[in-house]
Amino acid sequence: MEKEISKAEFKGISGGMGVYAQQDQKSFMIRLRTPSGLISKEHLNLILSYVHKYGLEKVHLTTRQAVQLHDLDIDSVCDIMEDGIDHDLFTRGGGGNFPRNVSLSPLAGVEKAEEFDVTPYALQVGNYFLGNAPSYKLPRKLKVAFSSDEKDTAAASINDMGFMAVSEKGIPMFRMWLAGGMGQGPAVAVTYPSLVRPQEVLYYVEAMIQLFIAEGDYENKAKARTRFIPRRMGTEAFLECFEKHLEEVKKTHQFEEIAPVVAEGMSSCEDLNGTCIAQRQEGLYTVILHPVCGQLAAQDLEKIAAFVERVEAAQIRLSMEEEMYVRNLTREQAEELQAMMAHMMQTPVARTLSCVGTPSCQMGILQSQKLCRGILAAVKEAGLCESRLPMIQISGCPNSCARHQVAEIGFAGRKVKVGDRSEDAFQLFVGGSVSGADTHMGELQGVMLASEIPQYIVELGKLLEQEEKSVTEIAECECFKELTEKFLVS
Structure with a gap:
């Protein structure tokens, strides 16, 4: 590259292509x-071939159920894009002002608590976006999610548009949310007052697209997401506006309808442990693999690819927690895979997630990956009982790629002045939650120096063990406030 255009100009061109x-x-x-975190065996082997061809040491599993390859030159990027298209593995809409990857509960189709499998609807919307993305002129990106049940593992309640499978008098329906999102000016989504027939999902999605095009802010990028529209209009006026667009879409569009299939049967199997989940299907299990900080080493990818190749029924799905779910395994196969990947993180705190951060992320402020590894090393060195420390969610900047604002413990990178020096620091958020029953933002506690955070987590772990409480339970206690204040710089 001869740097003939600015960084911003390049991003404007390349972002929509996922580069x-x-x-x-x-x-x-x-x-x-x-698509929605589904990876076929063919695509897994294709990604592995890119790792080998371009000498990559790792791949990054993202918090939007995609795979990122880093440290490539521009010719390699173009070669991967061209080859990917030939194998139906696309990058279009992976960034820029486009609808992003449609998120999906990773256990959809095998989840014991689900009313019906939401996978077909997530894929239908994803394919619709892929076919129409070039024609959309959106103010900014738009995110859609499909969750299997109240656990809301696809974060439907904090997306621009979210659907959750429910049952109304035995009839499969979707609960729907609109205009939520993370980052600057975060918002829990607005609950739609009526349930939605699964067959009509695309009408509602297209209505939201049309509303965003008509009402989104094209002038102020900081307020160009859907969550700012009901703030400007008022919730009632926003919902009325949505209904008008929905009515028009139903007049002008004709979409294929997918009938829901009610989930039947229930396995008697119990989970083997926190990362080996019994499926709805009798005798089958899903193993959750969490590479450290979402960075899956090339040698681990090779082992996983070889394993699923010889297990005919095995399926792979990615989660929004930088994890790989290997599904449809017998108990023996599940135990074999867990033994093979015993170095993968098992406890909640060891499954801490982090965006890729600097120096890889162009928009990043701090090294979120460095903090992630520093926390894990400090916890291990202290010999803590890890059972009470939760998963920690770390974003390298305020953009909330790791959804730090709804985490039980979340950090967001920033710079602070300490004396005459600018120091690396993180805002601390505590007590957030995502669920169908209660999604809410964590409370901002203040700012901590990055160098002090691992020790804070160690001392917090000791306090939780001593008090026999979770972070949520202890957050209002004086002992928690005293400990936290010791580490705050602002």
Whole structure:
């Protein structure tokens, strides 16, 4: 590259194709749009072939159920894009002002508590976006989610548009949310007052697209997301506006309808442990693999690919927690895979997630990956009982790629002045939650120096063990406030 255009100009062109320059302005990242986190065995082997061909040490599993390849030159990026298209593995809409990868509960179709499998609807919307993305002129990105049940593992209640499977007098329906989102000016989504027939999902999605095009802010990028529209209009007026667009879409569009299939049967099997989940299907299990900080090493990818290749029924899905779910395993196969990947993180705190951060992320402020590894090392060195520390969610900047604002413990990177020096620091958020029953933001506690956070987590772990409480239970206690204040710089 001869740097003939600015970083912002390049991002404007490349973002919509899922390609971003890294901070050194010499290397590049490409985001492979694995649809709703579903990865076929063929695509897994294709990704592995890219790892081998371009000498990559790892791949990053994202918090939007995609796979990112980093540290590539621009020619390699173009080669991957071209080859991916030939194999139906796309990057279009992986960034920029486009609908993003449609998120999906990773246990959809095998979840014991689900009313029906929401996978077909997530894929239907994803395919619709892929076919129409070039024609949309959106103010900014738009995110849609499909959750299987009240656990809301696809974060339907904090997306621009979210659907959750429910049952109304035995009839499969969707609960729906609109205009939620993370980052600057976060908002829990607005609950739609009526249930939605699964067959009509695309009408509602297209109505939201049309509303966003008509009412979104094209002038102020900071307020160009859907969550700012009901703030400006008022919730009631926003819902009335949505209904008008929905009425028009139903007059002008004719979409294929997918009938829901009610989930039947229930396995008697129990979970083997926290990362080996009994499926609805009798005798089958899903194993959850969490690479450290979402960075899946090339040698681990090789082992996983070889394993699923010889297990005919095995399926792979990615989660929004940077995890890989290997599904449809017998108990013996599940135990074999867990033994093979015993170095993968098992306890909640060891499954801490982090965005890729600097120096890879062009928009990043701090090294979120460094903090993630620092916390895990400190916890291990202290010999803590890890059972009470939760998963920690770390974003390298306020953009909330790790959804720090709804985490039980969340951190967001920033710079602070300490004396005459600018120091690396993180805002601390505590007590957030995502669920169908109660999604709410965590409370901002203040700012901590990045260098002090691992020790804070160690002392917090000791306090939780001593008090025999979770973070949520202890957050209002004086002992928690005293400990936290010791580490705050502002």
